[in-house]
Amino acid sequence: MGEVAREVNVRLVDLSKQFGKIVAVDSLSLDIENGEFLTLLGPSGSGKTTTLRMIGGFEVPTGGEIYIRGKIVTNVPPNQRETRMVFQDLALFPHMSVGKNVEYGLQFTEHDKKKRQLLAKNVLASVGLEGFYDRNVNTLSGGQRQRVALARALVTHPPILLLDEPLGALDEKLREQTQGELKMMHRELGITFIMVTHNQEEALSMSNRVAVVNEGRLEQVASPEDLYENPGTTFVAGFVGVAKLFEGEIVRDSADKSKLLSNRLELFVPSGFREGEEVTLVVRPERIQLGTAAKDKENMFEAKIQDILYKGSALEYGLILSNGEKIRARVDPKNITETGSIGDTVPVGWDIKDCKVVRS
């Protein structure tokens, strides 16, 4: 299958940032393609925001290079970069009206006052804020302020838009709505979006690709499906989506399967591992079966039901295995015949094909 060579818009080469003794970003290399929606996903302190800020020019790297559209920009100040950022606190100028805020970036390229006003009003209309030109920014709601910040960044038609936790301050309902709007905006504009978030659900639903970052290092960069189905590292397996991880050692390898010993449990995994190798078995709650459905699975154990949560479209069970470890299973209530009660000991199980193994 032929692959179209995508143009690389932003290239990070061995990017590092140290604050005194603290290493925030550690030799991070990443290629971001023209027109893609890429999210930097990671826990607090993982270096994702620092990386975004370095792309925008607000932090100077202590190591490595940044290329934007082929040109090296590592030490170029933000006012000379083609990137535009929507800040986490939005950073709207409180002493200027909505219109003046949006026009701010235009004054360097468009010198006709009337034209600037027209452009500003147009972009405000495109984010759903028609008629807001003269409004005081301090009187707007959180959602409206965010749109102003977006309008301000987009009015100069930047090739790259940086978003720092854009959905963080929004409530649940608004968050979902804004997720959809941002995705649509990305499709319509066709420019590169680089977003930072710690919310993996957000990252998975909005992005073309997700770059998982932890402790300043890039763990894995892949499409949301790839990341979820084929986690490359233990961290990604545990961070992206919910999963049960069994860390242990391969004790026997045969033609069709290998045996993993993890905390006194014997688990079966796909073959192809050396004896003594340390690996982690990753299994998602929705792949775990309960009761009679579990009886013929390649991995089957007896577990005691600790709690049952009703989650609308699914039942979530919390169980304890014989070695004391906890495990969660997610079951479609339509597919099970007996629901079981708290305290019951039931079989839980999954096939080898339902889990993944990650080398530690």
Place this chain on the structure above:
Amino acid sequence: MRQAQVRSSLERNGLRVLVAVAIAFIFTPSLYILIISFEPSLLPRIPAWNEISLKWYRELFQQWRLPGALKQAALDASLTAVFTGVLALFAGLTYRELKNKAYFLALLTFPIFIPGVIMGLSLSVFFKLLHLRPSLWTVVLSHTLYALPFATIVILVSFSSLKESLIEASHDLGAGKFKTFKDVIFPLTRNGILGAALFGFLLALNEFIRAYMVSGWQETLSIYMFGQMKSGADPSIYALAGLILSISILLILLALLYYAFIRKRSAITEG
């Protein structure tokens, strides 16, 4: 709703009395001086209703060199205000960029702890070492040094409410350092800068000890008053005090009216 009922009415009235007493304690001496300034005789006493006169106020302008001294004081205070305002502004801008903020702050506020007489004396010696003749400029420099700690604190408070992200946003949108200052930093810290300059103005005006040590033939208003007080009670001095007090009260009233006007205007234009 509940907070209003926490204090009993006895407590509230008691507090009101306390505040009234405190205000009276602070203002009574000044008001007393103002009242006796209208007494035409040489005795400092409260004038009778039919004897109230502006005699000593006229004396101020006719016999004494008040206009000249006032001019010197105003010049000194204005120049100090400008120097203080500008230096404090730079201090505010620099503070944000520094890693060792605490040392910088300590350096700038250190002069507060030096007793006035010692400061004046050492400045006098310092200027002599530099072969700088005592003049209006040495006075202004000394006053600026004195006012700078207070002005710095005012500026830092003002600057602390300026979010760093606003400056970054301005840069992100294409503005250089000067444009960012003009369009973002200055409008938002203007009050702080004015406050710093005002501190310079007021402290210079009131400050006398340092000026006494380093000034040459230029007398400022406060030295003049001090001289008068020591040499004997010429009632013109009460008129002078009354004049200063009246102008101060007038200015405060004007400022209050101005703010009331501003608040009313912004309340109308809000959303």
